[in-house]
Amino acid sequence: MPYNWRKSSRSGQGNNCVEVGRTPNGAAVRDTKDRSAGYFTTTGQQWSAFIDAVKNQRFD
Structure with missing residues (x-):
């Protein structure tokens, strides 16, 4: 079960x-x-790869 749910500030x-x-x-x-x-x-x-892609603007 997931824990420590959070959203972006x-x-x-x-x-x-x-x-x-x-x-x-x-x-x-x-x-x-x-x-x-x-x-x-x-x-x-997978999560690390996704975050790296976001930071490097691969989805823009």
């Missing part, structure tokens, strides 16, 4: 974003608008 007080939680093997992501819909998980390696 840049998202303000809105509920139009995602939250990230820790898992024993990586991370979990869920939609703040519908937390009851569940979440998806990634391995630590």
Whole structure:
């Protein structure tokens, strides 16, 4: 089960974003608008690759 759910401080007080939680093997992501819909998980390696891609603007 994921724990330590958090969202970006840049998202303000809105509920139009995602939250990230820790898992024993990586991370979990869920939609703040519908937390009851569940979440998806990634391995630590997958999460690191995603964060690296975001930081290097590969999705722009």
